[in-house]
Amino acid sequence: MENNAEMYWTGLSPDEAREALVNKDKSMRDKRMSLKEAVDKFIKDGDNVGVGGFVNIRQPIAITHEMVRHGFKDLTLSWQSAGLGPDYLAGAMMVDDSHFSIKRVEIAYWAHESFGLSPMFRYLAERGKIELEDWSNYNMSARFKAGSMGLPFIPTRGPMAGDIPSSCRTKIMDCPFTGRPIALLPASNPDVAIIHVNAADKYGNCIIRGTDCTCAEIAMASARTIITCEQLVSHELITSSPKEVGIPFPAVDAVVEVPYGAYPGLCRRHYYFNGDHIRELHAAAAVMCKGEPADKLKAYYDKYIFGVESFEGFLEQFPLSKLLADQKAEAYNCERLA
Secondary structure, three states: OOOOOOOOOOOOOHHHHHHHHHHOOOOOOOOEOOHHHHHHHHOOOOOEEEEOOEEOEOOOHHHHHHHHHHOOOOEEEEOOEEOHHHHHHHHHHHHOOOOOOEEEEEEOEEEOHHHOEOHHHHHHHHOOOOEEEEOOHHHHHHHHHHHHHOOOEEEEOHHHOOOHHHHOOOEEEEOOOOOOEEEEEEOOOOOEEEEEEEEEOOOOOEEOOOOOOOHHHHHHHOOEEEEEEEEEOOHHHHHOOHHHEEEOHHHOOEEEEOOOOOOOOEEOOOEOOOHHHHHHHHHHHHHHHOOOOOHHHHHHHHHHOOOOOOHHHHHOOOOHHHHHHHHHHHHHHHHHHO
């Protein structure tokens, strides 16, 4: 089987990605800035945005809130498996697509495991409001890996069976060494990556605890990377254990310290997810899948995102006792799994 369709690139082409890497300022400089400054400077209409994290783990929620307040048009979103981050972006489109819109998604999974399929995904996909390219988890990780390595494609055995080859740009050819079929996956080189990590220094060296979630590959594959972190720590502390640096500073363009930056999702070793709030958000979107107007979802956005000036304003709407309880729940999980 062979796919002869002409290849097209939905982010940077391999040549554009290499040119961006060559021209990028790789100096060790202070990259601290506010979240508003970072979003204003590094994201633009029509960008392919690579989303870090995994499902409900370390999703870049604070960045997505700021993106929603800013407003963007015709974005492409690329990720391996995600939930809350894309939910907030898609929900903004459902509320007012003249202020925020997504043109295309390239994904393996958009859901929440115990919370089910994303109602935002269901609404946009069932109504044909977004282009959808479907991959497996491994395939999307491999695509980011190819992009991070400066390769135009990567060979795998993954997507040769089932319907995957018909839903994406996979090309299948005979391997020149074995003569057997092999799948070639196009590299993914987003224009910008949005990633939340546990700790970072002011230069952009990042430490990730728990699941890596392909975040290093997304950062290295992207032309620009915005990092939010739970803790901004000294360069001396970061480099005292250099093997723990998951994302190196040359890949990073902005560093923003945002405690609870993945909330109401979870961040390993910091806090557990807020299931009640996730259900509140989903319930407001789910009624639109049944044909109801956007009133409930708009009320949510007006209260929690448009009604505040920063992510701190979002967090202030949760009782301190709840935030502390979610910290304690995650501490218990860490002790239990140790």
